[in-house]
Amino acid sequence: MQTKVVLQDEKNIDYATLKEAGDIIKKGGLVAFPTETVYGLGGDALNPESSRKIYEAKGRPSDNPLIVHVCEKEDVALLTSCVSEEAKAVMEAFWPGPLTIILPKSDKVPYETTGGLETVAIRMPSHAVAREFIRAAGGYVAAPSANLSGRPSPTLACYVLEDMDGRIDMILDGGDIPIGLESTIVDLSGDKPTLLRPGVITPDMLEEVLGEVEIDPTILEGNSKARPKAPGMKYRHYAPKGDMLLIEGTSEKVVEEINRSLAKDKEAGIKAGVIATRENAPFYNSDIVKILGGKDETDKIAASLYRCLREMDDEGVEKIYSESFTTEGIGHAIMNRLLKAAGYKKITL
Numbered sequence: 001m002q003t004k005v006v007l008q009d010e011k012n013i014d015y016a017t018l019k020e021a022g023d024i025i026k027k028g029g030l031v032a033f034p035t036e037t038v039y040g041l042g043g044d045a046l047n048p049e050s051s052r053k054i055y056e057a058k059g060r061p062s063d064n065p066l067i068v069h070v071c072e073k074e075d076v077a078l079l080t081s082c083v084s085e086e087a088k089a090v091m092e093a094f095w096p097g098p099l100t101i102i103l104p105k106s107d108k109v110p111y112e113t114t115g116g117l118e119t120v121a122i123r124m125p126s127h128a129v130a131r132e133f134i135r136a137a138g139g140y141v142a143a144p145s146a147n148l149s150g151r152p153s154p155t156l157a158c159y160v161l162e163d164m165d166g167r168i169d170m171i172l173d174g175g176d177i178p179i180g181l182e183s184t185i186v187d188l189s190g191d192k193p194t195l196l197r198p199g200v201i202t203p204d205m206l207e208e209v210l211g212e213v214e215i216d217p218t219i220l221e222g223n224s225k226a227r228p229k230a231p232g233m234k235y236r237h238y239a240p241k242g243d244m245l246l247i248e249g250t251s252e253k254v255v256e257e258i259n260r261s262l263a264k265d266k267e268a269g270i271k272a273g274v275i276a277t278r279e280n281a282p283f284y285n286s287d288i289v290k291i292l293g294g295k296d297e298t299d300k301i302a303a304s305l306y307r308c309l310r311e312m313d314d315e316g317v318e319k320i321y322s323e324s325f326t327t328e329g330i331g332h333a334i335m336n337r338l339l340k341a342a343g344y345k346k347i348t349l
Contacts (some may be wrong), residue, residue, distance in 0.1 A: 005161060005171045008034070009316035009318050010128045017172070018129075022136025024169045025050070026039040030057055032146035032160045033133050033258045034174030035099050035125040037183050037199070038153040038306070039160050040069065040143030042133070050110035051142055055168040065115035067100050067183070068122050073173065079120050079140070081106050086210055093209045094270050096126040097334075099201045102187040113142050119189045122201075135273050141328050145182060152238050152309040152341070155180050166277055179270075180303035186213065195219070198333035200302070202211040219336050240271075240309040242317045244342040248324035249349030252342055255283045257349055262286050269314040273312055277301075288317055298330045305337060 004018050021031045028050050031042050041052030041058065045068040055062050066302045068079055073091050075142030076083055080103040105120035114120050125131060129288040134141045145153035148163040157173035164171070186206055189235055195203055206213045245261075258274055262285055265272040273288030276283075277295045290308040293300030312320055322342070325334050339346065 001166050001169065003161065003168055003171060008129045008172045008174045010034075010174060013129060013132055015132070017135050018136045018347075021170055022135055022138065025137035025141060028053070030054060030168040031133070031137075031168075032157075032164060032171040033130055033143070034127055034157075034172060034177060035069075036127045037125070037178055037179045037181060038046060038155055038173075039157065040130070040141075040145040041146035041160075041164070041265075042137065042141040042143040043306070044138065045069075045113050045140040045142035046108060046110065048110040048112040050339070051110065054142060054144065057164060058144060059145070059150045060144065062112070063115045064144075064149075065117055065119075065121055066113050066144055068109070068113065068120060069134050069143050070122060070124050070141060071131065073129040074125060074138050076103075076106055077124055077295045079106055079122055080104055080196065084188060086123055086193060089209050090186065090188070090217070092126075094205075095124040095202055096131065097124075097201070098126070098183040099123060100185040100197075101185045102189050102196070104189050111346075119187075121185065123183055127174070135333065137254060150239050151238060152197065152306040152313075153182060154310075155306050156310075158304060162281065163325055178303065180306060181330075181337060184333070186210075194333045198336050200252070200330050200333065201298075202329050204248060205227070214339055220331075238306065238309070238337050238341040239343070240320060240341065242243040242320045244320040244322065244345065245349065246322050246338055246342050247323050248346060251280055253349040254323055257347065258323075259283075259285050261263045261319075261321060270318050271316055272314070272319040272321065273317040274318060277323060277325075280323060288315060289313070295326075298334065301325060301328055302334055305334065309341060313326060332341050 043054045085194035100123040102119050102121050109120045146160045154160045157178040184201035187194040193210045276286045277326045281289050281291045
């Protein structure tokens with residue numbers, strides 16, 4: 001299969017190309033497309049064979065649910081047996097945008113799309129190209145991130161091509177992605193709203209609409225052995241090829257510990273790099289230091305994270321040492337992704 005790459009400008013949408021992409025989806029093919037969070041790998045959400053193709057292209061475990069993307073709020077009614085008042089409230093507050101909700105599934109949604117669950121994950125992206133592509137594809141596009149399973153999610157089309165070349169029919173290249181972290185996921189199918197994956201829609205923001213929101217304990221802890229209710233809950237995700245370790249503590253102690261490890265790696269002939277804040281970067285004794293942003297620039301840190309991990313792979317880094325970041329606000333999502341990328345390997349000084 002030859003993967004076609006086509007440029008798409010959000011401010012000047014090429015509808016002829018989107019029709020071509022939509023036709024691919026309707027015929028059971030796969031198309032990668034830009035959203036405001038990361039690039040998605042789209043297939044027909046209501047076609048079991050399309051969902052199977054997504055799992056195959058990604059090398060993704062089939063019990064890891066896919067998110068169904070819609071372009072209109074009204075389209076949710078086809079996907080679920082119950083659009084609750086809570087669901088209506090968060091859809092009104094945060095859609096279109098980087099929030100995924102989990103609801104009881106309808107008979108229209110195949111189990112191949114939900115990972116065998118009786119619930120369905122749904123979101124309406126704010127990216128104009130994404131919404132018009134979904135419309136052209138028939139209104140229901142199942143899409144995980146457009147990367148090989150376990151690797152850092154792509155925020156540039158070149159990384160989609162790196163992982164998916166020859167595996168999918170088309171890539172819609174919408175340029176750099178603004179947010180850089182996957183959508184927040186909140187489960188509204190049970191007795192209490194529960195945060196399953198943190199993102200730029202924070203728990204505080206959700207609580208303003210829903211009242212109390214429980215937080216799944218696996219978010220900043222080890223992997224759950226339970227069947228995942230949402231993408232990213234059970235398996236190692238977002239991981240670079242190199243071995244990664246998080247170092248937590250005061251800036252002085254973190255710099256000292258990482259430099260000690262870098263010296264040992266150099267002596268052993270191991271290529272090592274550091275993920276750092278702008279403030280600490282000058283103090284590391286390494287030729288490879290990736291600056292995500294300043295300590296208080298959490299939006300910039302989030303947007304830079306996956307690109308940084310991919311660049312580490314590009315440069316053949318074998319060991320990666322990362323500073324820890326605040327868990328306030330979007331920092332909660334940043335630390336969730338870093339811990340997943342490191343396989344929950346962390347040293348607290």
